[in-house]
Amino acid sequence: MPTARFAAVYCGLPHFRRGAYYSTPATAAAKSTTAVTTKVIYDGPLARTAKVLKRFSITSLTATFVLAPLIMTIDSGLATEVRTILAASAIATSGMSTGLIHWAMHPYITRLSMLTDAATTSAPTSSPVTPRLPVTPDTVLQVESLDFFGRAKNQYVLIKDIRPSSRVFTVWRVGGQSPLNCLEPAVRSALTRRAAPGTMFFAHETASLSPEMTSVFNLVSGKEASLQGRAEALKQSRS
Numbered sequence: 156m157p158t159a160r161f162a163a164v165y166c167g168l169p170h171f172r173r174g175a176y177y178s179t180p181a182t183a184a185a186k187s188t189t190a191v192t193t194k195v196i197y198d199g200p201l202a203r204t205a206k207v208l209k210r211f212s213i214t215s216l217t218a219t220f221v222l223a224p225l226i227m228t229i230d231s232g233l234a235t236e237v238r239t240i241l242a243a244s245a246i247a248t249s250g251m252s253t254g255l256i257h258w259a260m261h262p263y264i265t266r267l268s269m270l271t272d273a274a275t276t277s278a279p280t281s282s283p284v285t286p287r288l289p290v291t292p293d294t295v296l297q298v299e300s301l302d303f304f305g306r307a308k309n310q311y312v313l314i315k316d317i318r319p320s321s322r323v324f325t326v327w328r329v330g331g332q333s334p335l336n337c338l339e340p341a342v343r344s345a346l347t348r349r350a351a352p353g354t355m356f357f358a359h360e361t362a363s364l365s366p367e368m369t370s371v372f373n374l375v376s377g378k379e380a381s382l383q384g385r386a387e388a389l390k391q392s393r394s
Contacts, residue, residue, distance in 0.1 A: 191341045193268040193297055194288060196367040200359060202265035209260055209305035212253040219249040257303055262325045262355040265307065266299040269367060270342060290314070290370035295342065298356060310350040317356075317375045325355040327375060 199205070223242040231238070271288055292315035302308045313333050320328040329350045335343050350356075360372055372378075 191339075191345050192271055194271050194367075195266060195268045196365045196371070197264065197267035197358060197362075199263060199265045200362055201263070205260050205263050205265065206301060206305045208256060209301055209303075212256045213304055216249045216253045219245050259324050261300065261303075262357040264298055264300055264356050264358045267358065267368065267371075268297040268299075270295040270297060270311075270345060287366045290367050290374065292374060294371075295346065296371070298350065300356070308348075310348050310354065311346045312350040312354075314371060314374050316350075319376060320355055322355060325357050326360060327356040327358070329354040329356075 223246050226238050226242045226245075227235070233241075269288060269290070292313070294314050296312050296314060298310045298312060299307055300310070312329055316329055316331050316333055317327045318330040320326055322328070329352050331352050332349055335346065358368075358372075364372070
């Protein structure tokens with residue numbers, strides 16, 4: 156049975172190339188070299204504060220572990236049982252505070268970027284203002300947050316996989332992981348670490364937001380679809 160010579164794959168990402176042809180090794184190699192860049196659409200206003208706070212808590216916990224044994228060796232006239240209780244209390248208090256800080260701050264988004272096709276961002280324009288990029292449910296986001304030691308870590312998530320969250324210190328949660336079969340090879344290779352289902356994120360909705368970030372909030376909350384529906388209904392009523 157004859158098969159089609161070319162197979163086109165549409166990814167549903169308007170800011171990526173929609174036609175993908177796997178007819179020859181040459182075209183496949185050309186696709187694999189498609190450049191992918193990131194555009195920053197949000198910077199957490201408290202990113203520096205969060206980093207300093209987490210590193211300070213880790214430093215204080217380490218210092219507590221180092222200094223606690225000194226309580227047992229210093230001749231203070233206290234009974235061994237009392238000194239043991241004091242050392243254990245110091246370690247427990249420092250550990251609990253460090254754990255609480257990590258629990259509250261690990262969802263904090265320090266930077267949010269969109270993965271975009273380099274051809275889109277480098278397109279010539281006469282305006283000095285950076286053009287707004289289209290944001291859809293299939294848009295890939297690079298989420299930068301802080302790990303336990305206050306180091307930057309990146310995770311990737313599709314907007315359509317994000318759900319609103321009601322947990323304190325969070326606004327979003329990852330509801331699942333959609334298939335990536337239709338994405339460009341360069342895009343798939345860039346997704347080194349996808350956010351696992353249940354991962355929580357926090358971003359300041361009241362901060363000064365870029366148009367793209369506003370669209371992200373609207374898509375997650377469902378406002379974007381509602382606005383598009385109203386615009387379409389208004390357009391049909393006028394026609």
